Amino acid sequence: MASVYLDHNATTPLHPAAREAMLPWLGEQHGNPSSIHRFGQAARNAVEEAREKVAALLGARPPEVVFTASGTEANNAVLFSSGGRSRESGHLVISSFEHPSIREAAARLEKDGAFEVTRVSPGADGVVAAEAVLAALRPDTRLVCLMLANNEIGTVQPVAEAAAACRERGILVLCDAVQAVGKIPVNVTALGVDFLTLGAHKFHGPLGAAALWVRKGVEMSSLLVGGSQERRRRASTENVPALAGLGAAAAVAAAELPARTAHLAALRDAFEAGLQRWVPGAIVHCTGSPRLPNTSHVAFPGVEGEALLIRLDIAGFAVSTGSACSSGTVEPSKTLLSIGLSREEALSSLRVSFGMTNRLEEVEAFLAALAREVAAIRRLAPAGVLSAAGGGV
Numbered sequence: 001m002a003s004v005y006l007d008h009n010a011t012t013p014l015h016p017a018a019r020e021a022m023l024p025w026l027g028e029q030h031g032n033p034s035s036i037h038r039f040g041q042a043a044r045n046a047v048e049e050a051r052e053k054v055a056a057l058l059g060a061r062p063p064e065v066v067f068t069a070s071g072t073e074a075n076n077a078v079l080f081s082s083g084g085r086s087r088e089s090g091h092l093v094i095s096s097f098e099h100p101s102i103r104e105a106a107a108r109l110e111k112d113g114a115f116e117v118t119r120v121s122p123g124a125d126g127v128v129a130a131e132a133v134l135a136a137l138r139p140d141t142r143l144v145c146l147m148l149a150n151n152e153i154g155t156v157q158p159v160a161e162a163a164a165a166c167r168e169r170g171i172l173v174l175c176d177a178v179q180a181v182g183k184i185p186v187n188v189t190a191l192g193v194d195f196l197t198l199g200a201h202k203f204h205g206p207l208g209a210a211a212l213w214v215r216k217g218v219e220m221s222s223l224l225v226g227g228s229q230e231r232r233r234r235a236s237t238e239n240v241p242a243l244a245g246l247g248a249a250a251a252v253a254a255a256e257l258p259a260r261t262a263h264l265a266a267l268r269d270a271f272e273a274g275l276q277r278w279v280p281g282a283i284v285h286c287t288g289s290p291r292l293p294n295t296s297h298v299a300f301p302g303v304e305g306e307a308l309l310i311r312l313d314i315a316g317f318a319v320s321t322g323s324a325c326s327s328g329t330v331e332p333s334k335t336l337l338s339i340g341l342s343r344e345e346a347l348s349s350l351r352v353s354f355g356m357t358n359r360l361e362e363v364e365a366f367l368a369a370l371a372r373e374v375a376a377i378r379r380l381a382p383a384g385v386l387s388a389a390g391g392g393v
Contacts, residue, residue, distance in 0.1 A: 002316070003317070003318065004316060004317050004362045004365065004366060005318045005355070005357070005358075006354060006358065006362075006366065007319055007320045007353055008355030009151055009152075009154075009294075010320055011202070011207070012201060012355050012356075013204065014204060014206060014245070015204035015205070015249055015252055017248045017251070017252050018204060018205050018245035018246075018248040018252070021244040021245055021248035022241045022242070022244050022245040022248075025046065025241035029043075030043070031043035031044075032237055033046075033047050033229075033238050033240060034228075034229065043238075043240045046243070046247075047067070047238050047240060047243050048062070050067075050243040050244055050246055050247025050250075051065045051067070051247070052247075053250040053251045054198075054211050054246065056250070057182075058186060058187065058198075059189055060213050061216065063231070064188075064213055064214055064215065066212040066213070066214060066230045066233045067209070067211055067230060067234065067238055067239075067243055067246075068210045068211065068212055068234055069236075070208070070210050071099070071101065071178040071197050071198065071202075071210045072099075072101035073210065074198075074199075074211065074212035075099065075101040075176055075197050076101060077212060077220070077223040077234070078143075078174045078220065079092075079106060079143070079145070079174070080105065080223055081221045081222075089113060089116070090114075090115055090140050090141070090143075091116050091117075091118065091140045091141040092106055092109065092115040092116070092117045092141070092143050092144075093117075093118045093119075093136045093141055093143070093144045093145070094145040094146075095119070095120050095128045095133075095157070096119040096121045096334070096338045097121075097122060097128075097338045098145055098146075098176065099147065099151060099178070102147075102174075102176060103334075106145070115142075120132045120133055120136050122338055123339070125155070126150065126153045126155035126285065126286035126339050127155055127157060127290075128146060128157055128158070128162075130161035130162040133146065133165070134162070134165045137165075137169060141171050142172065143171070143172050143173070144162065144163075144166050144173045145174045145176070146159050146163075146173065146174075146175060147175065147176040147177070148175050148176065148179070148186065148191070149177070149179045149180040149184070149292050150179070150335060151178070151179045151335075152333060152335040152336070152351055153285050153286050153291075153295070153335060153336070153351075154286075154291040154292035154295025154297065154353075155286050155289045155290065156180070156184070156292065159173075159191050160191050160192055163175075163191060163192040164192055167192055172194040172195070173195070174193065174194070174195040174197070175191060175193040175195065175196045177196050177197060177198055178197055178199045178202055179202060179292065180292065181202065181203055181253070182203025182249070182257070183260070183261065183264065183292050183293060183294060184257075184261060184292065184293065185257065188215070193215070194214070194218050195212065195213065195215070195218070195220075197210065197212050198210060198211050200246040200249055203249055204249050204252065204253075204356065205246045205248070205249030206241075206245040206249075207242075208239055208242045209242035209243050209246040211246070214233065220233065222234055222235055224236050261293050262293075263356060264292075264293040264294035264354055264356070267294070267358055267359075267360065267363055268294055268295065268296055270363050271352060271354070271363050271366070272284050272287070272296055274363065274364070274367040275367070277367075278368065278371040279300065279367075279371050279374055281300070281301055281302075282298050282299070283298065283299040284296055284297070285297040285299065285336075285339070285341075285349070294353050294354040295354075296351070296353075297336075297350070297351050298349060298350055298352065299341075299345050299348050299349040300349070300350070300374050301345075301348055302348070302378055303377045304347060304348065304377070305321045305347055305348055305350050308350060308373055308377060309350060312369060312370065312373055315372075315373065316369070317369055317370075319350050319351065319352050320351040320352075320353070321333070321349065321351065332347050333349070336349060
């Protein structure tokens with residue numbers, strides 16, 4: 001069997017429709033969307049068509065969609081607009097397992113004295129209780145950040161419930177929906193948030209294209225300055241090819257979402273059921289919680305996750321030990337520690353994230369390889385022993 005990609009939470013292959021939408025803008029078509037001549041206006045039309053498709057996917061209005069280069073930029077834009085340019089300090093609430101683009105931005109604001117930050121931890125079920133968010137609010141709280149779906153363990157958070165409590169108090173809410181869009185329904189009205197971020201490459205669009213949704217009437221300053229693009233909310237010439245691909249990927253996701261969700265859930269469920277037969281002792285995290293349909297996070301006691309990942313890669317299967325933004329380190333995942341796992345348990349875990357290109361026969365082949373490699377590692381080292389550094393394979 002050819003190499004099998006099982007790391008779709010890191011990035012996804014480009015959908016043919018997205019590629020087709022991009023190709024003209026990588027060849028004979030060109031133009032700056034801010035130019036008034038026919039070349040510029042053709043580019044402007046492509047950008048606005050993409051905006052309409054992204055808005056339709058979110059149940060939003062096109063003028064509320066701001067294009068950015070990444071989900072990280074979109075998240076940073078909200079946090080630094082809310083805190084970095086204010087003359088008054090305030091209070092920020094985030095979950096302790098937000099994406100690093102939020103965690104580290106909050107830490108910088110805290111260090112600079114712009115915000116005091118309260119970090120709310122999830123339970124062992126991988127879910128941040130809405131009541132815990134509510135308990136963390138203060139009279140000076142200006143922003144709450146709660147992701148819709150965790151990028152590592154896949155648990156879906158009670159964003160709508162938390163946002164409703166914040167709205168009653170006049171507190172703005174940022175929802176990082178980068179891992180959720182294209183996998184589960186995401187509707188900004190139903191969620192009741194004020195900001196929402198997404199990234200094209202997580203749902204078969206291109207790298208280098210993302211979006212920030214800003215509720216009508218909510219003010220924010222531009223993180224990038226120098227031009228009037230994106231209604232002065234993001235200065236920079238728009239990346240027309242990438243945005244055309246984003247729009248096409250959004251349209252496909254909107255049309256295929258029920259079938260896509262069913263396909264992904266079938267793959268994940270087959271994998272988790274097969275684990276019981278193929279790899280005794282494997283532990284799937286947070287199975288009792290609402291999760292993304294494509295994501296399994298599994299611990300293999302007595303096995304070092306990095307060693308297992310490398311052996312599986314050699315065998316032709318690509319998986320992850322956690323967030324792609326944290327790969328290459330030997331430290332345990334902050335997400336796994338936040339749900340109460342020990343260092344050893346965290347370092348023995350892998351993330352398997354399925355995509356639309358995967359098939360059931362690949363799941364069976366992966367299970368066989370997984371069983372073989374886990375058994376081989378356990379034969380090489382005493383059960384339960386991990387290297388002191390958590391790496392060094």
